[in-house]
Amino acid sequence: MGRWQPDARGRLARAALELYVERGFDRTSVAEIAERAGLTERTFFRHYADKREVLFAGSSALQEVLAHAVAEAxxxxxxxxxxAVALEGAAAVLEERQEHARQRQSVxxxxxxxxxxxxxxxxxLSGTLAEALRERGVDEASAGLAAxxxxxxxxFAFRRWVDRTEEKExxxxxxxxxxxxxxxxxxx
Amino acid sequence: MGRWQPDARGRLARAALELYVERGFDRTSVAEIAERAGLTERTFFRHYADKREVLFAGSSALQEVLAHAVAEAxxxxxxxxxxAVALEGAAAVLEERQEHARQRQSVxxxxxxxxxxxxxxxxxLSGTLAEALRERGVDEASAGLAAxxxxxxxxFAFRRWVDRTEEKExxxxxxxxxxxxxxxxxxx
Structure with a gap:
């Protein structure tokens, strides 16, 4: 394998999630994740600080979506x-990765x-929403409460979606x- | 000090909180807590599994208050x-220990x-509320959402109370x- 590794980050994330689902999070090592992805441990640590971060790396993207949607409302x-507009924006992002979101939640x-x-x-995320509302001029109390x-x-909605009792977006x-x-x- | 130690549990909790506020949670040992309370480490471990549990031991009492209030509404x-009735009941419990609640929150x-x-x-606590609502015959979705x-x-209310910008219960x-x-x- 050459030095250029197309989508190393995504491959590592998919390999990690597969292993977490198969063996459990605690029983999966970074070495095994790297091996499954056909990459080195060193490459893993170029992309993620530890094996936990693989599961939470999407969170800053979600924060941006929320903040931007509130600002643009x-x-x-x-x-x-x-x-509500912001939450629908976040939902659209997660919707595209439905299977990933569900596997991640089971882990x-x-x-x-x-x-x-x-x-x-x-x-x-609640802090992000509150901050974005305050920047719209919403008073401190209403911003905190609405967020x-x-x-x-x-x-609540996410849990129902993940539990998949009904086929809905x-x-x-x-x-x-x-x-x-x-x-x-x-x-x- | 004899074998009978009046309010050992309470003394340990107060000593722990004092030390957490003075030195920080990480820099306080169980030995120091026991010493401050005039008790032994062994006595500490008869009452609490570890130094973290001192801060969270009240949580099952709060669960009971919530569940009971919902059932009796x-x-x-x-x-x-x-x-709402349940939250006011929980508020009344915490109100009696205002200074403790604030110090605990700062830690x-x-x-x-x-x-x-x-x-x-x-x-x-949200799970407790939802369960108590379902036992009243509230449907799954409304129970989960209301909880x-x-x-x-x-x-939100607790944070405002702890931040104490206004003198209110x-x-x-x-x-x-x-x-x-x-x-x-x-x-x-």
């Missing part, structure tokens, strides 16, 4: 409208340390969860 | 009404590992956050 959008569900890391990631609730809705689950939120708050 | 209560805020653990705790959003609201912050949720969803 129409001036007339309420805070929750802006959050995380099997490992407490990864669950903790995933929750931290969700908390940071926190938005991420709760997304978490993630964006559809997000819309239903937002409608459910309105119903649940309206009659309370 | 009037039959006419909507899912979110029942959640957690300074440590990523503890933040992850705290988020797992909040996720399990997830309820915990998001509580997290936690229960008041919870009520305001629930009202804010309704406002934010109504005009969206």
């Amino acid at each position: 129409p001036g007339s959008a309420t805070p929750l409208d802006a959050v 995380i569900d099997a490992n407490t340390e990864l669950q903790e890391r995933e929750l931290i990631k969700l908390a940071s 926190e609730v938005g991420i709760a809705v997304f978490k 993630l964006a559809q689950f997000v819309r239903e969860a937002l409608a459910g939120l309105r119903a649940v708050t309206a009659d309370a | 009037p039959g006419s209560a909507t899912p979110l009404d029942a959640v 957690i805020d300074a440590n990523t590992e503890l933040q992850e653990r705290e988020l797992i705790k909040l996720a399990s 997830e959003v309820g915990i998001a609201v509580f997290k 936690l229960a008041q912050f919870v009520r305001e956050a629930l009202a804010g949720l309704r406002a934010v969803t109504a005009d969206a």
